[in-house]
Amino acid sequence: MSEPGKTKFGRCFIALGNGLLNFFQTVGEMSQLLAATILWCRAVFKNLDKVLPQMGKIGADTLPIASLTAVFVGFVLALQTGVALKEFGQEESIGAVVSLSMARELGPVLTAILVIGRIGAAITAEIATMSVSEEIDALKTLGINPVRYLVMPRFLACLTMLPVLVIYVNLVGMIGGAAVSKANFGVPFMVYIENVEEWLTFEDIAKGLVKAAVFGVIISIVSCHRGLATVGGPGEVGLATTNSVVFSFVSVYIFNYFVTRLWLE
């Protein structure tokens, strides 16, 4: 009787099992990291010098690219829905469609994707480089906890700045929608605003902001964990960055569904 690892099916089975075990291990490590990070949040005021630069990077520095993305998303959203709504003589509803879509879904998800690409990847690359160059070990030797020093500032920055960024993205997206509504469908700016005011509620905005905060937690923890878990040489840094981005994307999509589902109850 041949050994399981020598047949094709056996090798697949072993690979699947290893992958599953690795996944469970990763999720467990991330949960531990999240718990440790929340515990270290008590030291936030002593580490403001590390938190504020991260907030600047994630918030203000991301704003231009986020705004550019948001305005074009607003354009496209207004254009696509406007054509369909015009068929029914409902062009003035573009404001409602754009604002609700931005506030409930597109604002948080688009911003999360942007932050994953721009900040999450950078976080993983930075921490992974420190790991492979044994800087993390050096920190531990110096008695500096890497979670307090590296993870907690990024965690707090993502948690607070992502929702603020979403506020800007929502506003810019709605302005983009208003511009296209006026230019392409002749909807007056005031009619657009009145329609937004009529249909958009604070509840819609708040749900989007809570989503953004959840995404911020996911991005920071996944990015930091992949960086800290990197071992080997510089080649591993690139791999860790790719893994981090993919893992963050998938996690954001999955959590987006469950958070939305939770609110629909």
Place this chain on the structure above:
Amino acid sequence: MASPAQAKKVGIFFIVGMVILGLITFRVEQVGRFFKKRDEYKAYFQGSKGLKRGSKVSLSGVNVGEVRNVSVEEGKILVTMAIDKGIPIREGSFAIIVPDFLFGKSYVDINLVPPDRPRLPLGSVIDSVDVPGFSDMLVRFDEAMSSIETLTETLESARVILARLENGEGAMGRLFTDEEIFDELKEAVTNANDIMGKMSRGEGTIGKLLEDDKLFEDLKETVSNANIIVAKMSKGEGTMGKLITDETLFTDLKGAVENANIILGRMVRGEGTLGKLVRDEDLYEDLQNMMANLTETVNGFRAIMPQGAFTSVIYSSF
């Protein structure tokens, strides 16, 4: 410490973000309404149709308030509405829930009525009309489609029947196409008219039945006589009356029937002469033979009768 420039950048970013959020919230939630005085009205509906606390209330499309509460009361949905003070809700107004299919945000709309109508007192119940929701409309559409299908089938059947009529198939078809049948029918109608005319003129038996009062009088008299007979019978007069009222006659009759039964029973069992006549085959044959002999004797007697008569005449003359 972070550089002051970085701190300022983050601070400005954060504060501006919060200001935007505040402004948007102020606009979309119309925060000013919290400071407005409002009157409360109620309305009962069959279903809430997605209406919830905070849903808007409009007066012929103009936003005038919001839904304060949605609850179940007396088997109906009670909607409590807060309407801006000074907005007149008058008698004759009715509220409807306008379902929103696109965004899922239903609202209450109250119709405007002429200003000469009296105002509803505060807290009173506004009449309501339940407009069908999307699912109701789908059900009704389905029912309408079924009716249309039935109608189509009926029309198809009618078309087939008309085609058969056109082709002169069946009795009706022949009636439509065959001139001869038409003429016969016309003649039948003419005859019927003649008969009816005669009847109306009192001609014939049926005519007399219709026109002659004497027949009615006769009938009336017959009924009167029948009444008299029945009255006599009920008084016990006559045989029939006695049969009804007299117990003795009934007892006698019962005894006679019982005796007859005994006699018939004996006859069936073959007892007595009559019983033997009924049951005994030999006696029957003897009787038959006797009858045959008797017939033969009579016939012989008839044959010799003229000769005897002649001889008697001869002998008597001498």
